[in-house]
Amino acid sequence: xxxxxxxxxxxxxxxxxxxxxxxxxxxxxxxxxxxxxxxxxxxxxxxxxxxxxxxxxxxxxxxxxxxxxxxxxxxxxxxxxxxxxxxxxxxxxxxxxxxxxxxxxxxxxxxxxxxxxxxxxxxxxxxxxxxxxxxxxxxxxxxxxxxxxxxxxxxxxxxxxxxxxxxxxxxxxxxxxxxxxxxxxxxxxxxxxxxxxxxxxxxxxx
Amino acid sequence: xxxxxxxxxxxxxxxxxxxxxxxxxxxxxxxxxxxxxxxxxxxxxxxxxxxxxxxxxxxxxxxxxxxxxxxxxxxxxxxxxxxxxxxxxxxxxxxxxxxxxxxxxxxxxxxxxxxxxxxxxxxxxxxxxxxxxxxxxxxxxxxxxxxxxxxxxxxxxxxxxxxxxxxxxxxxxxxxxxxxxxxxxxxxxxxxxxxxxxxxxxxxxxxxxxxxxxxxxxxxxxxxxxxxxxx
Numbered sequence: 037x038x039x040x041x042x043x044x045x046x047x048x049x050x051x052x053x054x055x056x057x058x059x060x061x062x063x064x065x066x067x068x069x070x071x072x073x074x075x076x077x078x079x080x081x082x083x084x085x086x087x088x089x090x091x092x093x094x095x096x097x098x099x100x101x102x103x104x105x106x107x108x109x110x111x112x113x114x115x116x117x118x119x120x121x122x123x124x125x126x127x128x129x130x131x132x133x134x135x136x137x138x139x140x141x142x143x144x145x146x147x148x149x150x151x152x153x154x155x156x157x158x159x160x161x162x163x164x165x166x167x168x169x170x171x172x173x174x175x176x177x178x179x180x181x182x183x184x185x186x187x188x189x190x191x192x193x194x195x196x197x198x199x200x201x202x203x204x205x206x207x208x209x210x211x212x213x214x215x216x217x218x219x220x221x222x223x224x225x226x227x228x229x230x231x232x233x234x235x236x237x238x239x240x241x242x
Numbered sequence: 243x244x245x246x247x248x249x250x251x252x253x254x255x256x257x258x259x260x261x262x263x264x265x266x267x268x269x270x271x272x273x274x275x276x277x278x279x280x281x282x283x284x285x286x287x288x289x290x291x292x293x294x295x296x297x298x299x300x301x302x303x304x305x306x307x308x309x310x311x312x313x314x315x316x317x318x319x320x321x322x323x324x325x326x327x328x329x330x331x332x333x334x335x336x337x338x339x340x341x342x343x344x345x346x347x348x349x350x351x352x353x354x355x356x357x358x359x360x361x362x363x364x365x366x367x368x369x370x371x372x373x374x375x376x377x378x379x380x381x382x383x384x385x386x387x388x389x390x391x392x393x394x395x396x397x398x399x400x401x402x403x404x405x406x407x408x409x410x411x412x413x414x415x416x417x418x419x420x421x422x423x424x425x426x427x428x429x430x431x432x433x434x435x436x437x438x439x440x441x442x443x444x445x446x447x448x449x450x451x452x453x454x455x456x457x458x459x460x461x462x463x464x465x466x467x468x469x470x471x472x473x
Contacts, residue, residue, distance in 0.1 A: 050312045083365045107368035116371040120362055124384050133380075134370030 037173075037219050039063070039187065043079050043089035043099075052076065054240060055089075062213045062236025066161040066227075071240045073223040074117075077189045080221065081114050082107035093187055111142065113185030117192045119172040121164035128160040129177050136184025142184040145216075150178045154208060170201035175207065187213065187219045194229060209233055244441060248425075252445065255421040258333055259401035262340035263394055266348055270393065273345075274352035295407075296346040304410025307339055311411070335412040336419045340401035347400050348393040351457070355389020356382075390461040399453030403446065422446055 037060055044053040052072030054065070065073045078084035080091055082098065082105060090100035098105050098112070121130050131147060151157040154174045164172060173193055180188060190209070194202045210233065212218050224230050230237060244252070273292055277285065295303050311318040311329045321327045329335035359382055367377040405423040412419040414428060426442045429435035 081365075081369050083368070106373070107365070108371045108373050110369075112369060114366065116362070116366065120360075120366045122363060122367070122381060133367070133372075136374070137371035179370065 037094070037096045037186065039219060039221070040090070040092040041076075041080065042085040043076065043091060043147075045075065045079060045084065045086045047075060054238070056238045058219070058221070058236055058238070061218050061236060062209070062222050062233050063236045064222045064224055064230040064234035065238050065240050066224060066234075067229050067240035071089070073225075073240050074191050075193050076240065077114070077221060077223055080110075080176050080187075081112050081189055082110050096186075106201055108134070108137075111184065111186045113180035113183060113188040115176050115180050115188065115190045115193050117174070117195055119164075119169075119176040119196075121167075121172055121175060121179070123164055125164075126160070127156070127162050127164065127167070130164065130175060131160075131178050133239060134179060138182075139182040144184055145181055147182065150182050153181075154178045155213070163232070168201075169197050170204060173197065173201075173205055174208065177212070181212070181216075181218075187221065190220060190222045192223055192225070194226070196226075206232060243439075244445075248438065248441065250417065251420060251422060251425045254333065254417070255402045258337045258340055258421055259398050260268060261334075261337040262344055262401040263348070263397040265337065266341045266344050267390075269393065270345055270348035270397070271352055271390065274349045274356055274393075276391075277349070278353045278356040292349050293346045295343050300343065300404075300406025301410050303342060306406035307342070307407065309333075311335065311338070319473070329412070331412050331415060331419065333412075333418055336404075336408050336421060337401075339407040339411045340404040343404050343407055344397035344400045348397040351393035351396055351461070352386065352389050354461075355386045355392070357390075359385045378439060388460045388463045392457040395453045395457040395460065399450050399457075417463055445467040 037194040041057070042055040044051060050072075052075045054076045056063075065076060067073055075084055079086045080098070085104065086099060091098040093112075097103050098110050102127070122125065122133065125133070135143060135147065145153075151160065154177060156171065156174050156178060159167065159171055159175065164175070167175065173196075177193075191207070194205055197205060209220070209222075213220055213233070213235070223232060245356070275287055308330070309315050311321070313319065313322060313328065313330065318329065320351065321329065325333075329338055363378045363381050363385070367375075367381045372380065402421065403423055404421070405427070405472070408419065409424060409427075414420055414424045420428065420440055422445065426439055426446070428441070429438045
């Protein structure tokens with residue numbers, strides 16, 4: 037699937053701009069902290085409006101001069117740095133949130149498949165605040181996958197984890213890339229992570 | 243323990259307090275939401291107007307209600323000619339006075355809980371396929387719920403304690419507008435009314451204390467929810 041992104045947005049006194057094309061596999065947006073990598077993901081997700089440019093995924097235009105799809109219509113899954121699970125819903129209700137909203141034709145994974153894929157079957161009745169960092173990140177990944185996305189955005193998903201958990205989650209990300217063949221836009225400032233995971237690297241500078 | 247007359251007073255107070263908070267709830271929530279989420283010119287003025295009943299002498303609030311809702315007032319005349327409805331000297335007028343006095347407290351409680359919601363959760367919901375309204379209903383509203391309940395309890399307690407605006411706007415009519423505080427005031431004027439004053443005053447203390455404890459508990463629940471989210 038072809039991903040074609042050319043966006044610019046002024047935030048305060050600096051301009052965040054990125055222009056790249058990506059294919060399937062994992063495309064790492066690599067650069068120092070504060071370079072605006074997260075803002076680029078937010079523009080792709082529809083949470084931040086670019087001042088100009090375009091965002092195309094496959095045949096679909098998410099944003100250009102004439103089109104600006106709202107986030108809920110973009111089929112873009114987003115795994116945030118901090119998991120961002122809904123605190124008032126149990127793990128099961130977090131996982132099914134997007135699944136229940138998606139038209140059946142757009143879903144490509146069931147709750148059983150997702151829990152098995154991520155090894156989170158034993159967490160379904162827990163509350164988010166009782167999860168460890170690694171568990172919460174798995175649930176966040178599952179929640180995004182279950183909404184039936186065409187592309188997955190990941191914003192430094194390993195940054196809040198200890199070394200052992202990082203390895204676990206990296207293995208999960210590799211399986212999303214290789215087994216599920218879901219295109220991933222991955223933000224990181226960690227060279228080792230990018231070397232291990234990335235199919236393609238896009239440098240994001242000041 | 244209480245006489246039939248005193249039970250009547252309690253029932254009237256609860257009815258007026260209940261109606262007052264139910265009228266105020268949607269208005270207060272809308273105001274709290276706007277003040278918590280939006281920056282616009284005139285915001286400071288709106289904030290000031292909402293808080294006005296908190297600092298204005300209640301008798302002035304009552305007088306303003308009299309001017310607006312009295313039979314010759316702009317709103318009162320309109321209500322009278324279109325609906326045949328009068329608020330002055332009626333329990334509905336007492337409910338309106340109580341509602342206005344409860345408004346600032348209710349807005350404050352709800353605004354705090356709305357400001358405590360992590361807005362990024364709404365963004366997360368949107369990326370999962372929720373439209374604005376659905377995200378509001380399933381994420382923001384449930385997370386604000388403890389604050390809404392606290393506002394209801396506080397507003398109710400404030401309503402049944404309302405005195406100054408009530409007596410100015412709807413007078414002190416037994417069975418129609420004589421709520422707990424007005425009844426206590428009346429009993430104080432009558433020789434031999436001390437026993438009734440004591441009973442009604444104790445009842446007022448119990449109701450107010452119960453409401454404060456309940457709302458404090460609800461607010462603390464919101465708080466611990468926020469801390470959990472910060473983990």
